[in-house]
Amino acid sequence: MNISEIKDLMSQFDQSSLREFAYSNNGESLVLSKNDTQSINPSVQPAVAPATSVNPTPAESVAESVPAPAAGSAAEGDLVESPLVGVAYLAPAPDKPAFVSVGDSVKKGQTLLIIEAMKVMNEVPAPKDGVVTEILVANEEVVEFGKGLVRIK
Numbered sequence: 001m002n003i004s005e006i007k008d009l010m011s012q013f014d015q016s017s018l019r020e021f022a023y024s025n026n027g028e029s030l031v032l033s034k035n036d037t038q039s040i041n042p043s044v045q046p047a048v049a050p051a052t053s054v055n056p057t058p059a060e061s062v063a064e065s066v067p068a069p070a071a072g073s074a075a076e077g078d079l080v081e082s083p084l085v086g087v088a089y090l091a092p093a094p095d096k097p098a099f100v101s102v103g104d105s106v107k108k109g110q111t112l113l114i115i116e117a118m119k120v121m122n123e124v125p126a127p128k129d130g131v132v133t134e135i136l137v138a139n140e141e142v143v144e145f146g147k148g149l150v151r152i153k
Helices: 003-015 046-050 056-065 067-070
Strands: 022-027 028-033 080-083 084-088 109-118 120-125 131-133 141-143 148-152
Touching: 003 022, 003 028, 109 148
Parallel strands: none
Antiparallel strands: 022 028, 080 148, 084 109, 084 141, 109 120, 131 148
């Protein structure tokens, strides 16, 4: 595989909705990832590092935009954090209304959103009674363990 083929693959990957891509042929391998993870094996790092730097701006803007509102709105309620890594869904189906909206009253145990992990839909329940003051994730956003999802006051 020559450099122009690699650049073409990186460009197409950058414009796609894929989060990870791996290619192997005749002993050559290429791994591209848009996920913000650190490699455990240092020998794999060179293959992953260029792929994550293909489009650093969205990853950096997401990483920078989430802590800023969380710090500024800490007085607006308790943070409900993601219990696992997966894709957040704010509604039970694309044609259905959202589980909760800002200003909604919720009861302890009420479903706030769903996180899909390995094709399993995991409901995230409200930890207490209260009012939703902020929704910190977008529909179909990939969330990490511990990421703030919703604030309840």
